[in-house]
Amino acid sequence: MAEAEESPGDPGTASPRPLVRTFSLLSYITKLIITALQPGQQSETPFQKKKEKMRDLKAVGKKFMHVLYPRKSNTLLRDWDLWGPLILCVTLALMLQRDSADSEKDGGPQFAEVFVIVWFGAVTITLNSKLLGGNISFFQSLCVLGYCILPLTVAMLICRLVLLADPGPVNFMVRLFVVIVMFAWSIVASTAFLADSQPPNRRALAVYPVFLFYFVISWMILTFTPQ
Amino acid sequence: MASADELTFHEFEEATNLLADTPDAATTSRSDQLTPQGHVAVAVGSGGSYGAEDEVEEESDKAAEQQQQQQPGFWTFSYYQSFFDVDTSQVLDRIKGSLLPRPGHNFVRHHLRNRPDLYGPFWICATLAFVLAVTGNLTLVLAQRRDPSIHYSPQFHKVTVAGISIYCYAWLVPLALWGFLRWRKGVQERMGPYTFLETVCIYGYSLFVFIPMVVLWLIPVPWLQWLFGALALGLSAAGLVFTLWPVVREDTRLVATVLLSVVVLLHALLAMGCKLYFFQSLPPENVAPPPQITSLPSNIALSPTLPQSLAPS
Numbered sequence: 001m002a003e004a005e006e007s008p009g010d011p012g013t014a015s016p017r018p019l020v021r022t023f024s025l026l027s028y029i030t031k032l033i034i035t036a037l038q039p040g041q042q043s044e045t046p047f048q049k050k051k052e053k054m055r056d057l058k059a060v061g062k063k064f065m066h067v068l069y070p071r072k073s074n075t076l077l078r079d080w081d082l083w084g085p086l087i088l089c090v091t092l093a094l095m096l097q098r099d100s101a102d103s104e105k106d107g108g109p110q111f112a113e114v115f116v117i118v119w120f121g122a123v124t125i126t127l128n129s130k131l132l133g134g135n136i137s138f139f140q141s142l143c144v145l146g147y148c149i150l151p152l153t154v155a156m157l158i159c160r161l162v163l164l165a166d167p168g169p170v171n172f173m174v175r176l177f178v179v180i181v182m183f184a185w186s187i188v189a190s191t192a193f194l195a196d197s198q199p200p201n202r203r204a205l206a207v208y209p210v211f212l213f214y215f216v217i218s219w220m221i222l223t224f225t226p227q
Numbered sequence: 228m229a230s231a232d233e234l235t236f237h238e239f240e241e242a243t244n245l246l247a248d249t250p251d252a253a254t255t256s257r258s259d260q261l262t263p264q265g266h267v268a269v270a271v272g273s274g275g276s277y278g279a280e281d282e283v284e285e286e287s288d289k290a291a292e293q294q295q296q297q298q299p300g301f302w303t304f305s306y307y308q309s310f311f312d313v314d315t316s317q318v319l320d321r322i323k324g325s326l327l328p329r330p331g332h333n334f335v336r337h338h339l340r341n342r343p344d345l346y347g348p349f350w351i352c353a354t355l356a357f358v359l360a361v362t363g364n365l366t367l368v369l370a371q372r373r374d375p376s377i378h379y380s381p382q383f384h385k386v387t388v389a390g391i392s393i394y395c396y397a398w399l400v401p402l403a404l405w406g407f408l409r410w411r412k413g414v415q416e417r418m419g420p421y422t423f424l425e426t427v428c429i430y431g432y433s434l435f436v437f438i439p440m441v442v443l444w445l446i447p448v449p450w451l452q453w454l455f456g457a458l459a460l461g462l463s464a465a466g467l468v469f470t471l472w473p474v475v476r477e478d479t480r481l482v483a484t485v486l487l488s489v490v491v492l493l494h495a496l497l498a499m500g501c502k503l504y505f506f507q508s509l510p511p512e513n514v515a516p517p518p519q520i521t522s523l524p525s526n527i528a529l530s531p532t533l534p535q536s537l538a539p540s
Contacts (some may be wrong), residue, residue: 110383204315215357
């Protein structure tokens with residue numbers, strides 16, 4: 001996989017805050033790891049690099065569409081990649097940052113906490129699924145779980161927009177409704193891909209942690225207050 | 228199916244009870260690394276295997292053979308896979324067994340059937356930790372609705388605190404208990420103590436009743452909260468005591484009473500800790516002092532009088 005540009009989730013902040021540095025470092029490390037894991041396909045010329053970059057972006061976009069309209073297709077499983085999940089996770093973590101430079105006591109999840117929850121959660125669910133006897137590969141499962149955060153990222157966007165209006169019970173009900181719908185969408189999308197890999201008498205055991213995972217992320221989105 | 232050296236009849240009555248219950252069940256020998264003698268190993272799985280039981284029986288046969296040939300090392304994946312060898316129905320059955328403890332009804336023998344799993348304890352602890360954090364947060368939201376002067380913050384660090392404390396309790400206390408029981412094993416020939424995994428299972432599944440209790444604590448009526456807490460604690464502790472009683476009754480009376488009271492006390496401390504830390508009752512004039520210097524002058528009169536420990540975050 002050729003090296004891609006910095007992810008589009010890059011914020012427009014001018015000041016080099018620590019979290020931007022953390023984000024750059026983390027994405028660089030992830031890029032290194034993923035490049036190391038791929039069989040050597042290093043491209044040489046700039047033209048080839050650009051072509052492969054476009055191909056990768058198109059693959060990511062295609063997977064986004066597969067998540068939004070989940071059908072029983074194997075595209076997500078066959079050509080797994082971790083760029084999409086990384087982009088989504090970073091976007092979500094950045095949007096969950098509050099505007100004011102507040103102290104840690106004030107309570108919202110830090111950038112690193114969101115990152116840890118998403119990736120540790122995905123790894124734990126994957127391990128659980130494999131220990132229960134599922135026949136899905138480790139990275140395929142990570143890929144699916146990561147991509148299915150897309151509806152919740154959309155919910156976060158909508159919530160942030162809705163929060164620009166004046167607060168009140170209507171505001172909260174709208175956000176609650178949006179988050180519930182997107183939560184259900186995430187679960188349906190990931191179950192469509194993951195449930196087939198388990199024997200039928202253990203399907204509920206494998207799906208329950210997925211439910212818990214997206215529930216926690218939805219909770220973080222719903223309790224977000226800008227200041 | 229069963230080779231001669233695996234048929235060790237340690238607990239003959241209970242073996243016949245098991246066989247009487249389900250004649251088609253195949254139990255595997257659970258010989259862990261440290262005890263050279265396994266538990267009851269009765270492999271009866273000769274004739275009919277029903278449709279849904281096919282996989283379970285094949286797997287348990289394979290596992291039995293595997294254990295007869297070699298113990299998979301703890302660095303291999305299949306070693307850990309043997310701890311997740313449960314079906315949905317089995318997990319649900321174990322949860323039901325922990326919710327309704329009965330005096331003669333040993334959780335380990337009747338529900339675990341010497342096949343402890345790690346799925347239940349791990350995910351019940353995870354669920355409990357997240358439910359604690361979420362409902363604690365919800366309590367704050369509801370309290371703020373009633374009294375807008377309370378400062379609301381998502382308090383995300385409570386997730387970390389909940390997770391660490393629940394997992395430490397559910398894994399370190401069984402470790403201590405198991406160690407203590409093995410140390411006292413001395414005179415007990417009749418019934419070996421539980422393996423470490425079975426102790427972890429007992430504790431893990433007994434924590435399940437706290438999940439609905441925590442959800443019910445959302446109701447902001449104090450005496451009702453204490454009532455639910457007492458009920459759940461009673462159920463959970465009763466389950467623990469009934470399961471541990473057959474093991475400790477062989478020991479001296481003093482040791483047995485002390486052990487069981489310590490177990491119940493620790494459980495009660497956990498419940499109380501959860502209630503007090505995550506569901507603090509907020510006094511109405513509590514205003515969390517904003518950390519910045521630019522605070523409103525009207526708050527300065529209130530905030531210095533409150534000790535830091537009362538602040539909800």
